[in-house]
Amino acid sequence: MNVYVDILFWIRQKKWLLIALVYGISLHFWVTPPADLNPAAYDALIIISMALILIITEPLPLPAIAIFMLFMQVVLGIDTANNVASYFMNDAVFFIMGSLMLAVAIVSQGLDKRLALGIIKLTGHKTWRIVAGFTAISAILASFIGEHTVAAMMMPVGLTLVRYANKDPRKVAGLTAALLFSIAYGATIGSIGTPSGGGRNVIMMNYWTEFGVGTVSYLEWMKYIYPMVLFQIPFTVMILLWTFKPEQDNLDTAVRKLVVEVARAGKVKAREWMAIVLFALVFFGWVFLSEDYGLGIIALVGVFLYLAFGLVEWSELNRKTNWGVILLFGAAISIGIQMNETGAAQWIANMIISNLSRVIDSPTVLQGSVSVLLTGVMSNILSSSATVAVVGPIVLDLGGDQILIGFATAIASAFGYFTAVAAPACTIIYSSGLVKSKDFLRAGWKMAVLSVLSLLGLALFWWPVLR
């Protein structure tokens, strides 16, 4: 009897794996592919849709899903093992690997205490100014060092202020939400600003190169997108203060206690200066050398330097780096490239255009709205970077200016304001247990309206000046 219970329980836990398998097997063996879709493209679509089911429902660990995507490409005869392996590892994956390790190296330096002092010096004690400071600093920092790094460093500062404002955070729920969301949404709006702001930006750059669209330098990316980051900061602050209405106008006591706490760290130490200098070198490498060496290689050089100077131990990097995510992105990019190579992405793009062109006359509006809507919606269900890996090849085949469509897609992948799963910064604040899912909805729709309007403004008024 117990064996039956165990089997039933396994089925309960793995039902989405079974659904994905039944779905995939049925499509492969019993459904005739559309006449205009070649068998390899059809199988690539089966793999990617099965992977999406598994990623969203999580019946398996991410590395298992990555391995599934890799071996299925070979088993279904889409490509040879060697080709799949070569697509699996590229500069975008190097970048994701490097940036995850750099995050560990930077966070472990304790620079967050310096950051806290710096912010307080800038903002003073008024709540609205602190929320504004958190949003602006999170956005600007995240645009260079990635949102997960910034959120990891800013969270202690935010939570310490909350703790000092009131021992029971439930009594200052508005203040708590305003501070934590200023970190999360600040980091999210900032993450689009430069290629190093998020893995998804580098994935898009990688697709441009792989698909022969062209290359965009670090500074060019900033030129196209950074104005939107700066434009959104003040409006984000207004949205947060309007939505969450902090209970205290002034955080005098909390700020004083915070200053006392961080002052214990003493003067900036040599190793902290070294950590800052090394990151500055990496940054300049990204700006001036990435076209020759690749963003990923430069990130790995940074990791090497942090290890060589003894600023971080390998054991720490090894323990705190999410290797499963790296595997998954490698696999997702490889299947993304196969979607392009086999014509699967083009087939979906054609289908979208032929169906929607009856509704929307202008090809430019159609391409832009499809890429933004598809990416924005999927980001809220999946994750921003995974969305770009999957959707990228399709939207680039929609036609029009592929660079601008790519920019729009990378930007829209940061529109995951509605749920805790889309962006790492949102997941991080949710893990504090102090903000609820409905808080994301309350502020998220306003942020989505702001971001869509900002993107529209950028596309209509700024990009034409640059092209």
Place this chain on the structure above:
Amino acid sequence: MINPEALRFLTAVSSSEYSGPTLKMGSLIASVFDAHLGVVYVGDKANEFHGGAVNLTRHNLENWDIIHPGLEVLKWALGELKRFNPNNAGLARIQFNADHIFEEDGRIKVILPEEKGCRVELILREGDLVDQMRKEIQLEGYDLAIIGGSQNKQHLAHSIIQYLPSSIFVLQKFSPQKQYKLLLLVDDSDATQKSIEWGALIAKKLGWPVKTLTVSKTKLFGPGYQGAADMAKTYFESRDIEVEQFFISGDPVTTFVDFAGDDHMIIMGASTLNPIKQLLFGSKPIKTLARTGVPILIVR
């Protein structure tokens, strides 16, 4: 046979806001039986994509003396247990230390100093409630899981009863001040014997009167039903526990629920039906839990 000297109970808590009553009852029941009490916090698991970023943040938060929200709940739970058991000197001496934790088997265990009389364990887990409680029960061999009356009762009742491998006590509107009567449901199934043992243990410890109820769908009560009811009566009387017998014809679940009203605590055996049939059609315990508002102990 139940070994009353080595009982191990497990209770789940989710927050200081909502779990107070469940913890209080868990503590009371454990102290009445002098049982070991495991308190498990089962929190949301971060989406795997960003799990690394969340862990990195948590490590960093430790440098600021900000602990995992689950550990905060367990710290609160320990404080509450001390408050509920003011005479337990061993428990009173124990201090919560968030640095003294040990990660093993996919859970975090708070290491508490050995103190005589203190039989408490604090565990943090993340993920699906039923899955995590099942793992905890399998790992530590708990006899009884104590669960609050959940708002998602209908949804959870099925999974909890079907998959938790221990006896389950669901505290629905359970009040320690109230004088309950034990309603022991007796039939010819294998689980009846263990239900009788639990019933006798509770009746003896709490001094509650016992009623045994045997329900047949027909007017006839076969030798199996009659024999089980007689066995129960003999068992209770041999332990000087007052017992009344009732035999009623009708739909079992409706009869249990109507008979229990709001002043009984139900004890019934877990279903011996094929698990697949239970999944498809439900079982008496699953249906009874879904329909009754009184505390219910399902014995496995």
